Amino acid sequence: MDIAIVGAGISGLSAGIELTRLGHSVEIYESSDGPGGRVRTDSVDGKLLDRGFQILLTAYPEAQRVLDYEALDLRSFQPGALVRHAGDFHRVTDPIREPKQLLTTVRAPIGSLTDKVRTLKFRREVCRGEVEQLWTNSPLTAQQRFEKLGFSSQMIDRFLRPLFAGITLDPELSGSASVVDFVFRMLSLGSAAVPARGMGQISLQLANQLPDGTVNVNHTVEQVRGTELIVNGETVKADAVLVAADISTANKLCPEVHDVGWKSTTSVWFAAESAPLLDPVLVLNGGSTDPINSLAVMSRVSPFYGTDGEATIVISSPVVRPGLVEDMQEQLVDWYGKKTKLWNVLRVDEIHKAQPKSSSGQRSGFVRLSDGIWICGDHTLDSSINGALRSGRLAAQAIAAESTSAKA
Numbered sequence: 001m002d003i004a005i006v007g008a009g010i011s012g013l014s015a016g017i018e019l020t021r022l023g024h025s026v027e028i029y030e031s032s033d034g035p036g037g038r039v040r041t042d043s044v045d046g047k048l049l050d051r052g053f054q055i056l057l058t059a060y061p062e063a064q065r066v067l068d069y070e071a072l073d074l075r076s077f078q079p080g081a082l083v084r085h086a087g088d089f090h091r092v093t094d095p096i097r098e099p100k101q102l103l104t105t106v107r108a109p110i111g112s113l114t115d116k117v118r119t120l121k122f123r124r125e126v127c128r129g130e131v132e133q134l135w136t137n138s139p140l141t142a143q144q145r146f147e148k149l150g151f152s153s154q155m156i157d158r159f160l161r162p163l164f165a166g167i168t169l170d171p172e173l174s175g176s177a178s179v180v181d182f183v184f185r186m187l188s189l190g191s192a193a194v195p196a197r198g199m200g201q202i203s204l205q206l207a208n209q210l211p212d213g214t215v216n217v218n219h220t221v222e223q224v225r226g227t228e229l230i231v232n233g234e235t236v237k238a239d240a241v242l243v244a245a246d247i248s249t250a251n252k253l254c255p256e257v258h259d260v261g262w263k264s265t266t267s268v269w270f271a272a273e274s275a276p277l278l279d280p281v282l283v284l285n286g287g288s289t290d291p292i293n294s295l296a297v298m299s300r301v302s303p304f305y306g307t308d309g310e311a312t313i314v315i316s317s318p319v320v321r322p323g324l325v326e327d328m329q330e331q332l333v334d335w336y337g338k339k340t341k342l343w344n345v346l347r348v349d350e351i352h353k354a355q356p357k358s359s360s361g362q363r364s365g366f367v368r369l370s371d372g373i374w375i376c377g378d379h380t381l382d383s384s385i386n387g388a389l390r391s392g393r394l395a396a397q398a399i400a401a402e403s404t405s406a407k408a
C-alpha cells in the first residue's frame with residue numbers, strides 16, 4: 001500500500017518510519033526546504049541557533065523508542081534552575097538527583113520548606129505507575145493542580161509558573177493538569193538536554209531512518225481530494241493520505257479539523273564576549289514571565305552552539321510583542337550589568353505558531369477523518385516532541401492495521 005504523508009515534521013517522520021517498518025511504501029511531501037518542521041537548527045556566523053529555544057526531555061518514552069541518544073551526543077542541563085528573585089540568583093534543584101545542593105535548595109527564598117517537601121511528594125506521585133495513567137483527562141488546570149497540591153502562591157509564581165511557561169508556553173497555567181504531571185515526571189526521571197549540534201539533529205536522525213528519497217522537500221500539498229493530493233500543481237494518487245501538518249494547515253486542507261489557535265513565543269539569540277554564568281543551568285525569572293522568562297547559555301550546554309571567542313545565549317518569553325527585545329535588554333542590565341549592552345543580537349525568533357492552544361486530548365493520538373484520510377500531529381495528542389512522535393507512530397499503526405484488515 002502506498003501512503004502519502006503531508007509534512008516532514010516530527011510526527012510525519014515518525015509515521016513514515018513506522019509505516020516503512022511495517023512494510024508499506026511511503027512518500028512524504030514537505031513544503032519547506034528540509035525535514036523537522038518546528039525542530040530545526042541553523043548555523044549563523046558559525047554558531048548554532050535552534051528555531052526557538054527547545055529542549056529534549058530524555059525520559060520521553062517515544063524519544064527513547066526511536067532516537068539513538070548516543071549518536072545525538074546529548075548534552076544535559078543541570079537539574080533544576082537558577083531563579084532570579086529580589087535582586088539575586090538562587091539555585092533550586094531536585095535534591096534526590098543533586099543531594100549536595102540540598103541545603104542551597106532548602107535555603108533558597110523560592111517557596112517555603114513545606115513547598116519543598118510538597119515538591120518531593122509531587123515527584124513521588126507522578127513517577128508512580130505507568131506513564132499513560134497520567135493522561136486522565138483531568139478537568140483541573142495546571143494552576144488548580146498546583147493549588148490542590150498545596151503549593152504556596154510564592155512557589156507557583158517564583159518557580160512553577162516560569163518553568164512551565166517556558167515548556168508549555170502557558171504563563172497563565174490554564175492548560176491541562178495532565179501536561180504538568182507528565183512534564184514533571186519527565187523532568188524527575190531524566191534530564192533536559194540538547195543534541196551537541198543542535199535540536200535539528202533529532203529531525204535529521206529521524207529522516208535518516210527512512211529509505212533514501214522518501215522526503216520530498218519543497219513540495220507543497222495544495223489540496224487533499226479524497227486520497228488524491230495536489231502537490232506543486234500536480235496530482236498524486238495514494239492508497240491512503242496522512243496529514244501530519246500543523247493544525248492550521250490541517251484545517252486548510254481538511255476543514256473538518258478545527259483550528260484551536262496558537263500559543264506564541266519569542267526567543268532572542270545573543271553573542272557575548274563572555275558568558276554571564278559558567279554552569280549549564282536554566283535561569284528562570286522568579287518575578288514575571290515578561291520580558292525575560294528564561295535564559296540559557298547554550299554554549300555552556302554544548303560548545304558547538306558558540307564559537308571560540310564568543311558565547312551563545314538564548315533568552316525566551318512566552319509572548320510576541322513590540323518592544324520585547326528592548327525590554328529584555330534593559331532587564332539584562334539589571335541582572336548582569338552594563339556589559340550586557342555589548343551583547344550582539346544574532347537573531348530574534350518571533351514564533352506566532354509555536355504550540356497549538358490545546359490538543360484533542362484523545363489519547364488515540366490521531367484522527368481517522370474518512371476512508372483513507374488520516375490526521376496526526378502534536379495537535380492530536382500533546383504539543384511536544386514526545387506527543388508528535390507518538391501521534392505519528394500510532395497513526396501509522398492504525399493505517400497499517402486497516403490495510404491488513406481490508407486485504408483479509
Ligand SMILES: Cc1cc2nc3c(=O)[nH]c(=O)nc-3n(C[C@H](O)[C@H](O)[C@H](O)COP(=O)(O)OP(=O)(O)OC[C@H]3O[C@@H](n4cnc5c(N)ncnc54)[C@H](O)[C@@H]3O)c2cc1C
Pocket residue numbers: 006007008009010011012029030031032035036037038039051052053054055056057167219220221222244245246249265351353354355376377378379382383384385386387388
Ligand atoms: C519555539 C518552540 C519551542 C518548543 N519547545 C519544545 C520543547 O522544549 N520540548 C518539546 O518537547 N517540544 C517543544 N515544542 C513543541 C514541538 O516542537 C512540536 O510539538 C513538534 O515539533 C510538532 O511536530 P509536528 O510534526 O506535529 O508539526 P510540525 O513541526 O509543525 O510539522 C509539520 C510539517 O508540515 C509541513 N507543512 C505545512 N504545510 C504543508 C503543506 N501544505 N504541504 C507540505 N508540507 C506542509 C511544515 O513545513 C512542517 O515541516 C516547541 C515548539 C516550538 C515552536
